[in-house]
Amino acid sequence: GAVVSQHPSRVICKSGTSVKIECRSLDFQATTMFWYRQFPKQSLMLMATSNEGSKATYEQGVEKDKFLINHASLTLSTLTVTSAHPEDSSFYICSARASGRTGELFFGEGSRLTVL
Amino acid sequence: EDQVTQSPEALRLQEGESSSLNCSYTVSGLRGLFWYRQDPGKGPEFLFTLYSAGEEKEKERLKATLTKKESFLHITAPKPEDSATYLCAVQPTGGATNKLIFGTGTLLAVQP
Numbered sequence: 001g002a003v004v005s006q007h008p009s010r011v012i013c014k015s016g017t018s019v020k021i022e023c024r025s026l027d028f029q030a031t032t033m034f035w036y037r038q039f040p041k042q043s044l045m046l047m048a049t050s051n052e053g054s055k056a057t058y059e060q061g062v063e064k065d066k067f068l069i070n071h072a073s074l075t076l077s078t079l080t081v082t083s084a085h086p087e088d089s090s091f092y093i094c095s096a097r098a099s100g101r102t103g104e105l106f107f108g109e110g111s112r113l114t115v116l
Numbered sequence: 117e118d119q120v121t122q123s124p125e126a127l128r129l130q131e132g133e134s135s136s137l138n139c140s141y142t143v144s145g146l147r148g149l150f151w152y153r154q155d156p157g158k159g160p161e162f163l164f165t166l167y168s169a170g171e172e173k174e175k176e177r178l179k180a181t182l183t184k185k186e187s188f189l190h191i192t193a194p195k196p197e198d199s200a201t202y203l204c205a206v207q208p209t210g211g212a213t214n215k216l217i218f219g220t221g222t223l224l225a226v227q228p
Contacts, residue, residue: 107159
């Protein structure tokens with residue numbers, strides 16, 4: 001199946017700093033990528049939809065100035081958590097759909113963010 | 117409101133003891149229903165997509181079925197390596213392409 005890579009897998013930062021998480025589709029082009037957030041024992045919650053070459057679409061309640069998304073190429077989307085606070089600590093997962101394929105979304109390995 | 121409910125929350129089986137996981141959904145229209153497996157600290161791994169009632173798909177010890185209101189993930193003669201959280205997600209019609217709504221998952225533990 002298609003491979004989606006996320007980096008870093010774990011990051012610990014101080015409160016007030018910014019953290020960038022990368023999501024790459026390794027063997028296919030992804031016009032659309034999705035960013036999810038998952039709290040322990042809870043569902044994956046969609047944060048935003050990232051479209052190559054255009055602005056991301058954010059879900060209701062997600063601060064676009066807090067969670068900056070850039071989808072600069074067909075294989076890379078980045079999520080930057082700006083001025084991180086302890087409540088931003090979570091598991092962030094990206095997913096991507098191969099161009100021309102319907103339905104299947106492939107997920108990255110996830111990034112565990114801990115804000116001290 | 118579109119909603120996905122999975123049951124049970126947790127399930128403990130003995131190796132070889134077959135069982136089923138349930139995913140009930142409420143959507144105005146269903147574009148697709150997805151099953152994923154998630155290991156601790158990892159992203160979800162795609163298992164199946166089902167599109168219409170009556171459809172069934174199989175992969176090794178897993179079989180997914182779909183009705184108009186729910187989906188079942190049947191696990192036949194499970195092994196310890198099948199232990200994971202199994203997530204169900206629906207893709208409603210009328211929304212953004214590929215927007216998925218996830219259930220909270222069933223944590224499966226298979227004991228040797």
